[in-house]
Amino acid sequence: MSRWDADVAVVGLGAWGAAALWQLAARGVDVVGFERYHRPGHALGSSYGGSRMFRVTCLEHPGLVPLARRSLELWRGLESEAGRQLLFPAGGLLIGPEQGLVVGGTLRAARTHGIEVRSMRPAELRERFPRHTGVPSHHRAVWEPSAGLLRAEDSLRAAADLARRAGARVFTDSRVHAVEPVPGGVELQTSERVTRVRRVVITVGSWLRSLVDGLPLTTLRMPLTWFRPAAPHGDAFDLEHFPVFMRETDEGPVLWGNGREGGHDVKLGLEGYGPGARTLDADDDADRAVRPEDWTDIARMLPGLLPGLTELPAKIAVSLFTRTPDGQFVVGALDDDSRIVVGGGCNAHGFKHATGVGEALADLATGRAPRVDLRFLSPDRFGRTAATTPVRMEGAL
Template structure:
């Protein structure tokens, strides 16, 4: 009888978990994955057809190297899967010259040598006519390396490559408990108990149901798609690229143009009134109401004239956030064989491939390629585990 059912279990195959599964399987690790739905589902935070990618990370200077590494891995995932997952085409960061968006983008570009181009309001309006309602005192930054990622297809591609490399995946299988036992971990589902040497927990908004002590909060975030009033190409992605736009009043509108059968996707960086704390299993709060889109709709006549007043589609996603807005990625001291990845703070998808690599490194005891100590869960007061020994150095099955 085998002592272990696998070397590593990955619980939750959303963006981060699917990438960790792929990275572990590619390293030849005996890995199993658990997903309570199916990979690429619409019940968590990684769905909706598109996610913004940019290297000029405003949230923390340490995220720029992670974004650069993530782009390398996104391209590798495309090459190995044969799927088109990253649509380059550049991105716009718009707002007051010294505001959070434009000022932060320019600082990140200077500090990290990122290729960007500053545009005056007049230049922006000439090059991107649908952004015509930009005040004279606002500026824009064009980042050629930006673009959009396909969330559902990326998750399915990573999971597919992992299974092709030997990973075993249990779908429609919710993990009820993660219990460190001796020198391993028991993963409990309704069907059975799996014994593994280490576990990676990446269940997004459901992380507090399995791991105690992390100050994570689950929020619902509405996503909206608006149809142009006139059916021309002005709002197509080619002419209306992914953007973030800060207003003088405070709200930051983000979105991207029509592509892949989707209408113009828009949302508020401050999440709007529809984004409120809930429990991750509160399925009733997935129902859509007018407050989920009304704040976005009110901004459109003044910011983006030419879009309908009522959205073509509204969906509700869940995500988790931390008190400081940074991710929580690392091993836990009270269960040194338990590694968590959570707190995406609604800006974690662009980094998913790089986070997946980091989780795989932590799970195998390899030296991390990047120094990402600022993401350690220990910053919230919990002690983090010492560096794990390489898997090959542990006792055999």
């Protein structure tokens, strides 16, 4: 009888964990997944909200463009295997001051990596996308044809379902209380069982801060809002006419969103997460109560920027995410120990990379070098040391 219950375990089946589970199972790896809640794609993590933006022009870091390109290939592969569309390539708009964060960063990424984009002056923007109004003459819009919209919960459930189909065992409503290194592997403890595996991938999103000591992660609540078009503007706000966008204002806030699709209303949010964002503990202080500050700032912006939407949101929800000091992900072996691989710190821009990150995590968990160089995302950049940061996760996922 083997001393190991599986070769690899994936703890936490959000977007990154489900993708890693899919990749591992597809390779024939004996893999087991643990999900704290009743199913992958629940409403309490970072992957909730119906949709996510996809962009290749990653203004957040030059190293993310190769990851986005690889992720796009894998999204198409996931769609093909799942037999349904998950990514809608309706294009995307990046709007703001020409040297600003959004437009400036997008153009730099496009030049550096040879990405097809088109720059537009405000007059052309108004002609092609008339719902965007009030764009100052010194602003520009960049059209990225490769951008689009991902269906969030559908995507991660598709990955989890394919993983099961390929042989992965998945335990839901299963909270791992401790992860203990043992000779040759790790031991996972839940209230129902002890599972011994050679390697573990820890992808628990907003709970990573309480699970792995020494990583400088902050958990925040992020309000999400959906607005309905007022008559007679309904069709003008459909995704094909009102694609995914980021819009930087002279006052500082960056408004983002996408048009109606799949029965969902127009989704809007604020980069920087608005006044409704605040730090919390995902276990002890997961405040999802809706307050006026979660939507009033966006509502005030709409008449001048996006006229034709109702004054009050049709729906408001709260998502959680983790932030790192440098705004980049955490992906890699923990303290250079190949038995323990972590993926976290999405910084609210990680979903589009889920398939690529999942592949990289699967590579690391099977002793391979990732196809895309992600060394700049290593947990070691924060100066963790094994001597001062034991991996013991009492009361964890």
